[in-house]
Amino acid sequence: MINPAEIIPGVVFYSYHSSVRKDKVAFLEHSTLVMQVSGRFSMETANETFSMEQGQMLLIRRNQLGEITKTPLNGEDYQTIVICLKEDLLRQIALEEKIEAGKKYSGPPNILIPGNDFLRAFFQSVLPYVRHSDETIANTVGLLKVREAVLLLLHALPEVKDFLFDFSEPYKIDLEKFMLSNFHFNIPVEKFAQLTGRSLAGFKRDFQKMFDTSPRHWLQEKRLTEARHLIEDKNKKPSAIYLDLGFESLSHFSHSFKKRFGKAPSEGLTVGS
The missing domain is CATH 1.10.10.60 (Homeodomain-like)
Structure with missing residues (x-):
């Protein structure tokens, strides 16, 4: 598996690389939750550069431009799991959970998630889908996994509510x-x-x-x-x-x-x- 594979189409991705790879990521359209399984994930935008290694998690804000570098460490392959938080799924979750949305988010565009046993256990629960990626997974399962990830994020960091549920268009900027x-x-x-x-x-x-x-x-x-x-x-x-x-x-x-x-x-x- 050299290129990223879809575990659950359009929702959950698993990336595996055995050597250094630099990807020109033009446009990060959707908010994204990333769990680093092994290796180092580095991302550079116009305003900041940050990285994370094994066991760390990152929440990436939608509508960004950036470049990602994927680096294996200590002789191990590079591996990461990516959860795509598409707006239509987040809107549905907001309705089901009666989450008040609409407040304009003004915080940092990328957030390193502090160590959290619940989120780590969630990503462990995704691994069976990785091991059986050749099997077709229903879209309903994808929605359930995203819903679980979002609720765990809100439990760990209640302040990310506006990050996730701000559906407004970007203001006209400089x-x-x-x-x-x-x-x-x-x-x-x-x-x-x-x-x-x-x-x-x-x-x-x-x-x-x-x-x-x-x-x-x-x-x-x-x-x-x-x-x-x-x-x-x-x-x-x-x-x-x-x-x-x-x-x-x-x-x-x-x-x-x-x-x-x-x-x-x-x-x-x-x-x-």
Whole structure:
């Protein structure tokens, strides 16, 4: 099992990697609960970097951009269990449990969950589904497991209620600050609009006013300018930076770089070229 496998489709995932793997995670759409079975899980967003190891748990806020690094430790394989807390399931749980929702959440976007025997026992209860991942599990079981995880989270940390049950759309945020911090993520313009609290039309309109150009042109120019800086001033190799700057392949990056600056990135550039 090299790639993540769905234990319960769309709800519970089990990830297994035998070597270091760095995944460009463009858009974390749903809130997520992660239990680290073995190895180290590291996540970097525009504003913070954090990691966890065996036995630790992390609650990740929806609608984030980030990059995850999965590292085996002490000769063991990397293993993690991921519970996807989709909004429709959380809405159903709120109705069933008569949980008051709607308060705007303003706390940290990612929370390390303190050691808790109940949650650890919950993840142990998921392992049989891992061992029999070839069997079809009904969606009703998936809902029950998510419901159990949510209730245990609320028992351990009552303050995460607003984290889980804030269903409001993001407020319109500072467009310039957000784009300068997140331009390197390879996501569609539509996602940038959503994350800044705007419709696509509103995003394009505000973007044109702010940067005097279109989002696609600005993103391409910003990424290539940053690439030139890293190659010229930081002696970075093209193969080491293209993914981190939002390019899908080295050939795509090289073609775009040469078209913009007149030389392939591997040739290097002199100041003023």
